[in-house]
Amino acid sequence: MDQIRIKGLEIYARHGVYEEEKKMGQRFQVDAALHMDTRRAGRSDDLEASTDYGAVCRRLEEVLTGNCYNLIEAAAEYAAQDILLSFPLVEKVTLELHKPQAPIPLPFSDVSVRIDRGWHTAYIALGSNMGDRAAWLELGRSGLEKHPACRDVKMASLYGSLPYGGVEQEDFVNSALSLRTLLSPYELLDVLHGLEREAGRERLVRWGPRTLDLDLIFYDDLVLDDPRLTIPHPDLENRDFVLLPLCELAPAYRHPLTRKTVRQMLDELRDRGEGQVTDRKASDLQKTDGYGARR
Numbered sequence: 550m551d552q553i554r555i556k557g558l559e560i561y562a563r564h565g566v567y568e569e570e571k572k573m574g575q576r577f578q579v580d581a582a583l584h585m586d587t588r589r590a591g592r593s594d595d596l597e598a599s600t601d602y603g604a605v606c607r608r609l610e611e612v613l614t615g616n617c618y619n620l621i622e623a624a625a626e627y628a629a630q631d632i633l634l635s636f637p638l639v640e641k642v643t644l645e646l647h648k649p650q651a652p653i654p655l656p657f658s659d660v661s662v663r664i665d666r667g668w669h670t671a672y673i674a675l676g677s678n679m680g681d682r683a684a685w686l687e688l689g690r691s692g693l694e695k696h697p698a699c700r701d702v703k704m705a706s707l708y709g710s711l712p713y714g715g716v717e718q719e720d721f722v723n724s725a726l727s728l729r730t731l732l733s734p735y736e737l738l739d740v741l742h743g744l745e746r747e748a749g750r751e752r753l754v755r756w757g758p759r760t761l762d763l764d765l766i767f768y769d770d771l772v773l774d775d776p777r778l779t780i781p782h783p784d785l786e787n788r789d790f791v792l793l794p795l796c797e798l799a800p801a802y803r804h805p806l807t808r809k810t811v812r813q814m815l816d817e818l819r820d821r822g823e824g825q826v827t828d829r830k831a832s833d834l835q836k837t838d839g840y841g842a843r844r
Contacts, residue, residue: 550640551587553602556580562613564624567652571617575650577624579609583632584641584667600636608635621646621662629666633731634697641667668700668729669769671737672799674782674791675704675724676762677748682722683707685748685761690726692744698731705794710825713788719758720827725766725794734768738778741765766791770805781805786814789824 558579563571583600590599612631618624625646632642645663653660673693677685686707694702704726711720730737741763748761766782773780781804785791792815795802800812809817818824 550584553583553585553587553600554581555583555602555606558606558609560610560613562624564613564618564621564648565652566619570652575648577613577621578647578649579613579628580645580647581605581609581632582643583636583639584643585638586640600638605632605636608632621648621660622664625662625664626666629664630698630731633666633668641665666731668731670727670767671730671765671769672725672727672767672795672802673741674762674764674766674788674795675726676710676721676764676790677760678712678719678721679758679760686722686724688748689741689744689761689763692747693726693728693740696730696732696740698736699728700730702726702728703798705797708790708793708826709828710790711827713790713825721790721825723790723794723826725791725798727798734765734771734773734778734780737768738765764791766795767802767805772805786818787823789815789818789826792818793826 558581560577560579561574562577563574564577565571565575583602583605585600587599590596608631609628612628613624616624616627618627625644628646629642629644632644633639643663643665645661647659647661649659651657651660673689675686675689677683679685686704690702690704693699705724708723709720710723713721732740745759745761745763764782765778765780766785768780771780782791785804786807786809792811795811796815800810802811803809804811804814807814
């Protein structure tokens with residue numbers, strides 16, 4: 550991806566563990582690389598098609614002088630996040646914060662922290678089979694839409710489905726959504742669990758009834774498997790109540806391990822004569838094709 554680079558931006562700020570550093574302040578330097586597509590700006594020669602690096606520098610100064618952090622790690626983190634939230638064309642930022650006057654009792658030339666932060670695409674499955682099921686799904690959607698580190702939240706239609714996993718219980722309402730996020734997978738997982746708690750979910754029985762279930766299905770092309778989180782979702786290809794709404798949002802999205810598209814996984818599930826979806830909810834009046842995609 551193209552880059553706009555800023556080097557050696559000097560900012561006098563008050564970051565440090567010691568009280569003297571916060572009181573007296575010191576000189577910091579910032580190097581930043583803004584990862585973005587510059588083709589439209591290059592062809593049009595129009596600033597509106599690009600990111601104003603002067604405005605980026607002023608924003609960095611505001612963030613770094615308007616706050617006092619103990620650690621330059623924190624200063625760099627919040628400065629990078631602010632750039633990504635303030636300048637919509639920037640997809641990723643590489644930021645290095647230098648502290649050449651750090652209180653080190655030995656000769657040295659520089660201390661710095663360098664981080665890479667950017668927007669990620671995530672897909673989340675939603676389900677509920679208690680109370681006002683559609684309202685619980687809406688709570689999940691709106692909670693993510695309101696989160697400052699999430700944007701472009703798009704939700705698919707609602708589907709009715711039979712319970713999955715062998716536990717006798719009420720039928721479900723399911724959907725899926727996509728979003729862009731600055732959160733790491735684990736941070737996003739914490740947000741999802743927080744929304745489930747807000748809905749009063751209790752994890753008493755595996756595959757049991759729930760007010761709100763939010764499962765992280767895909768996160769970019771990440772493959773992750775540990776006791777806390779598995780991405781992609783390990784049972785995705787057997788769940789039409791996930792694949793049907795997901796097919797509305799991203800039918801050509803490929804599973805990073807099998808390389809099968811969402812549409813292919815749904816076709817294969819249907820060819821096996823398996824599935825839990827029973828109906829499309831009446832709250833969605835738009836007609837769809839056989840894959841649940843709007844037309």
